[in-house]
Amino acid sequence: MSRIGKKPVALPSGVTAEIKGQTVEVKGPKGTRSFTATDHVSLSLEDGALTVTPVGKTKVARQQWGLTRTMVANLVTGVTDGFKKELEIQGVGYRAQMQGTTLKLALGYSHDVNFDVPAGITVTCPKQTEIVVEGTDQQLVGQVAANIREWRGPEPYKGKGIRYKGEFIFRKEGKKK
Template identity: 55%
Template sequence: MSRIGKHPVPVPQGVQVQLAGQTLTAKGPKGELKLTIVEDLDVTLADGKITVKPRQVTRRARSMWGMQRTLVNNLVKGVKDGYSEELEINGVGLRAAMQGKNLQLNMGFSHEVIYPIPAGIEIKVEKPTSIKISGADKQLVGKVAADIRSVKPPEPYKGKGIKYASETILRKEGKKK
């Protein structure tokens, strides 16, 4: 029995949830998201709570139960509050700037890196060394943050590169004479 899956997902005030077959749609102040539930699970919406249960006790149904409940919870929380991720840029001459609907990164390469911002994501550059990514879809926010970080990940000797604000870089000692 799934410890996570057996808990119902509460629907907060201001969020409208509709269930059509295996497709769950949530609308809220931050936007609208859809999720298709796997066929092995039943989803019910009653009394302001969404419950996810397996149709039959199979190995696949048990393994998908907790994950699908978590995806439903992320969906509801995302349209209500949204998700955000902060990135920091460390290094001399490394900076970021908005260029229309694209993010322009100067990372010390011979060219500037232009990152097109996907739909549903909002990127703010408060300082040239700070990037804030926000949106309703948790998975998309995390993917965009990982893509931007992968342009120049932090190196272990001086810590130069793009890192998450909550990340600590394990530093290595340099060469000894």
């Protein structure tokens, strides 16, 4: 039995869900999101909550049960609160700023890095050394944050680069004489 799959996904006030076949569409204050489940699970809407049940007792059906429930819960969270990733920039002369829908990064290269922000994602720079990525799609928010971090990942000797807020970078000792 899936402990996660057994729990129904409660719909808070202001959020509506609609099931069409294997597709769930959730509408909320931050927008509309949808997810298409596999044929190994069935979806139902009862008493203001979405429930997911496996079809059969196969291993694949049990795997899809917990996954589908989590995906539906992420839809509800995305349209109510949204998802957020915070990045920090460390290094002398390293900075970020938004210019329209382009994130301009100065990361020690001979040129500035221009990162085009995809639709559905909001990127802000409250300080020159902070980047906040927000959106309703958890996967897309995480991917955009990872793509920004990829331009200059934190290095272990001085700790310079782009890191997630609160991320611990294991530091190495430099050369000894």
